Amino acid sequence: MKSGFVTLVGRPNVGKSSLINSFLGRKAVIVTEKPQTTRNTIRCIYNDSESQIIFVDTPGIHEPLHRLGEFMVRSAIQALKHVDLILFVVDASRGVGDPEDRICNILNQAKNRVFLVVNKIDIADDYEKIPELIKQKLEIEKVFFTSVVKGIGISELLNAVKEALPEGPQYFPTDMVTDRPLSFQISEIIREKILLLTREEVPHCVAVIVDEIAERSNGVLYVAATVYVERDSQKGILIGKNGSMIKQIGTLARLEIEQLVGKKVYLDLHVKVKKDWRNKDFIILNEIGMKAEIE
């Protein structure tokens, strides 16, 4: 069989996670309209009768403003090592800028095979010249124009990825969707709902940690999670008037967690302030599973 590891890299918000969900035909990783949604590298496993492809989702490459951002960028760069192929994703509607220049430099050092993916062509004109601009800085093996929203170019890209991979073993069981534990998947679902429902600085200041998952005798799955924010004002926003916001977040998250685990869920959400955690708190970085990965 054909098998191997394929890392998606690009600036924030270009559609890396959306492409992976589209390859897998299911939601494996969270997607929002907010940049820097993905904070960790996450391996997502695609299977068919003749291949297994491990797509590695990475945080968007950006200029970090705090330690969390530095960890995110470093983990993305680490994910370029020891993989069979890189998909360099560019947003057709934004074109080529400083972030792409930086990524070209990083990829030149990594010396991997690279496919260029110009995504979001449904909302862009004038994107045909993007490959030429990138090719001035980086050797590109193939170019694809895609739209996840319209389903354009996705199967062609997937087929080309398959063809590019070597003959190899099945690395993961076929029923495994990501390499992350259930607690991580649940915390991501909760974080996604917070990102969808809050604005401005709040989304970036949130970390979610699942404290407990327990099967109750009545068949209900009990899940306790803590949402960390950096300031009291953010806690106020997350809780909302008479608890209305946290209730809405909890309901949306619970419904999706129930789909994931296939049973009723009782979701117990708490909000705590941990000042400046994105710069200082290594415990949280450790708990959201980033520290171990990049040391």
Ligand SMILES: Nc1nc2c(ncn2[C@@H]2O[C@H](COP(=O)(O)OP(=O)(O)OP(=O)(O)O)[C@@H](O)[C@H]2O)c(=O)[nH]1
């Ligand atoms: N119009 C359009 N929107 C898209 C397309 N692909 C993704 N999007 C949207 O772009 C936004 C960002 O998508 P993500 O998949 O989270 O992007 P990402 O590159 O993983 O983002 P980060 O986590 O910030 O690195 C979401 O609102 C998606 O729905 C596309 O082909 N066309």
